[in-house]
Amino acid sequence: MTNPIHGPDYSDLSTTAVTYCWVSRHQGQRPGSQDVVTRELAAALAEYATQQNTRLVGNMNMDFPEYRALPQDVRRALLRMMWRQERWWRFGGLVLVRAWQSTAPVTVADA
Known part of the structure; x- marks a missing residue:
């Protein structure tokens, strides 16, 4: 289950x-940038669901998580992503945005 607050x-x-x-x-x-970021995150969730042979259900939730509160393996992956995405001098000016949504197996009716 997901907790939209936490x-x-x-x-x-x-x-x-x-x-x-x-x-x-x-x-x-x-x-307008918030709409662009929201669309990009929604597209990334849809792509992930397709790769996992699942479908998205319910509403997408978004927040700005505290980096240090995330699990260690997630923090490592996020650092690698940031290093690939941005120049080192911009790190202090970046904000982390997270989106999540529930998934369910693809059914015959979905296919």
């Missing part, structure tokens, strides 16, 4: 898709 349950992600992105504070303040 984020997804990292101990059991078997029925939850989770994705992240680093956004510059400056970019996040531009008009």
Whole structure:
């Protein structure tokens, strides 16, 4: 299960898709940028669900998680993603955005 207030349950992600992105504070303040980030996160969740042969159910939830509160393996993956995505001098100006949504197996009716 997911808790929209506290984020997804990292101990059991078997029925939850989770994705992240680093956004510059400056970019996040531009008009319309929130919609762009939301669409990108929704597309990433849909792609993950397709790769896992599942479908997304319910509503997508988003937040700005505290990096240090995330599990260690997630923090490592996020650092690698940031290093590939951004130049080192921009790290201080980035905000982490997380999105998650429940998943369910694909049924015959979905196919």
